[in-house]
Amino acid sequence: MIVEGVPGLGKTLMARALGAVIDSSFARVQFTPDLMPSDVTGTQIFEGNTGSFHFKRGPLFSQIVLADEINRTPPKTQAALLEAMEEGQVTVDGKPEALPQPFFVIATQNPLEYEGTYPLPEAQLDRFAMKLIVDYPGEEEELAILRSHHFAQRREKKISSLITTEELLHFREWITQIHAEESVLIYITSIIRATREHPQVMLGASPRAGVSLLSLSRASAVMDGRSYVTPDDIKGLVAPVLRHRLLLHPDAELEGMDADDLIREILRSVSVPR
Incomplete structure (x- = not known):
């Protein structure tokens, strides 16, 4: 899913809230121009004690992945999501690594600032099931935000999970x-x-x-x-x-x-x- 809107509308908070209500693993990746594919998928690490390599999994090996400002990273890194979103796996050094299920990618992007960005190619856009547009709240909604905002309490507030991954997989099969x-x-x-x-x-x-x-x-x-x-x-x-x-x-x-x-x-x- 792509969530598009100007900064400050709560896109990241919405994605975090979704990760919290589902009893699942959650990872947020801030996409930047210097982000490499291995920073997302993971890489092989050499162990000096054993003299062998082992695969260190990246944040993509989470059940809910927030790709924040996905259009700010080069196409090579964007493409690292293609196989993951289509096949539910990534390939590292020719070896496929299965991703956990359920697997869900939420990508955010700013529709106004295009300088220094890399628009997603059609092949990758097609792999997102839907695109939501987040607009400014209405006057009453914005007043409600201000009335309920307490910075000190916000950091401490926790969202309880409402559904387990097993239940979610069951509902997905039911659908x-x-x-x-x-x-x-x-x-x-x-x-x-x-x-x-x-x-x-x-x-x-x-x-x-x-x-x-x-x-x-x-x-x-x-x-x-x-x-x-x-x-x-x-x-x-x-x-x-x-x-x-x-x-x-x-x-x-x-x-x-x-x-x-x-x-x-x-x-x-x-x-x-x-």
Whole structure:
């Protein structure tokens, strides 16, 4: 998941809170221009006592990994996440090392400061299931933040875990059993294919995007207490699932359009199943 927003909106705090409510291992990696792939995946360390090498695991071997400001590190280090996110493993010196399960990457980035940054390539963006936009809070919400803020207490406050990793894996397996009718599958397919045919889109959504949309729609149905997916589940998730996967024509950007505008237009053009 990518979380995008200007500094100070609590993106890192949100990721930390998620790591706290799940009884799992959590690691935060601050992505910087000098970060090397081995700083993320780990490296072989020579033991003088035994005269042999052993693998020292990096922060990527955590169940929840926060990649803070991921667009501030060079592509070589960004690419270290590719195999991990797709295969659930990393390869070190030709030897695969399995990552713990569940494995979840939360990446944050600042949408305004582009100087000295490295935009994520399309191949890596496609591996993120969704992209959330964090905006400024409303007036009442911002007042509530100020009223409840106590710096001394904030450091001491602990968030209790609400679910174990075993329960989470069980729920993840349960979600795969949620029913999706053929008409719902056709609806998802029509949306995905419409992104490739839209005249103002240079690069449309991949089949992986359709799989992500279906999986997240099943999770949405469970959260709503249903055993089946509805078109409303899909509509509510189309923008987060597709907005980072669409590459717009320059003409569309010059007209002030963004991916969300095109997604809304595509949704209006696709027939909703009854």
